Amino acid sequence: MRRARPWLIGAALVVAAGLVSGVTPSQDSLVGPFLISGGPADTVTSRMLIASVSGASFADRVVAADGEWEAEGNWLVVELAVSAAHTEVDAEIPLATLHLDGRVFHASERAPESLLQTRLHVGTDTVGTLAFELPEGLRGGLGELRLTHEYLTPELDDVVAITLPLDEAPTASSIELDAPRVGAP
Template sequence: MNRAAPWAIGAALVLAAGAAVALTPPDIALSQAFYLRGGVGDAVTGRTLIAQVRDASFTERVTAGGGDWEADGNWLVVTVAASAPQTEVDAAVIIAAMQIGDRTFHASERARDSLLGAALRVGTDTVGMLAFELPADVDAGDAELRLITSYSTPQLDDVVVLPLSLDDLPSKTEIEITPPEWEGF
């Protein structure tokens, strides 16, 4: 064996170890959620939720409860059709977040008639609205609506991610958040 062979073998082992370290996922990957994405307008099916964006609009004012609650600002109101894929036990959208760039906005819980917490059924869509209060400078770009069916951060569970283009969305003066309804009833 010539003198260069041990050096070549050692260099190859160092490169292999470096590649193994670079390709090994971080510890957080052991408990991260699985993001299930679809295209714009597509229904996305997860383990605990099937959902689809039906409509989205910007508004200057949202109302709910037949006028019992109202708020002014820059609001994004999204209409979603959701159902349970296999069981109705604990089937509800508990957390709805809008990811716009590197910022996350949660659906308002003040609009008590929203889709948040509404019971979902197997085989029947529940159509409801989610209202997101956004800063005044957020009115365009690409966004992702993320829906979760548990209170805790999903660990090793799925998150339904619905893409949404904020460009060219209509703007209305006022939108009333209506209670969720079963589709077809």
């Protein structure tokens, strides 16, 4: 029994160490963002933003409303109504991402008629679009649109996360991107 005791104690310590490392949260979960989630028909309210999706469509070509910019490819255009929650200081969306099939896509900064970096107002919606250029053939799945009021994904702050069922999204040969406007959707 004296010879087995050190082995039993050692085995118990290894099991205890495995349990401790298994329940210890990762670094990302300690400083990562808090997702404020909602469905495609929900209005999601975070600390800085209030957002709702009014539609999502695929297109082979997107064109600026003034006709001075256009691009061909596999585009997902998301229509949104967004406002500032409590203050107009720094009230904008500098970063919008689409999480789809384990990949992350950023909203295109090439499209001049975009909600990116548009000033938002308290109590009044700003209606506009975000355009995502996707790889060829990616036209479905369950996506998640994430909006934040910071240039980088925030640490220990909230992020609007809206689920987008893209299998039901319509397809158009061309979509005209209108400039963001203040008012009801």
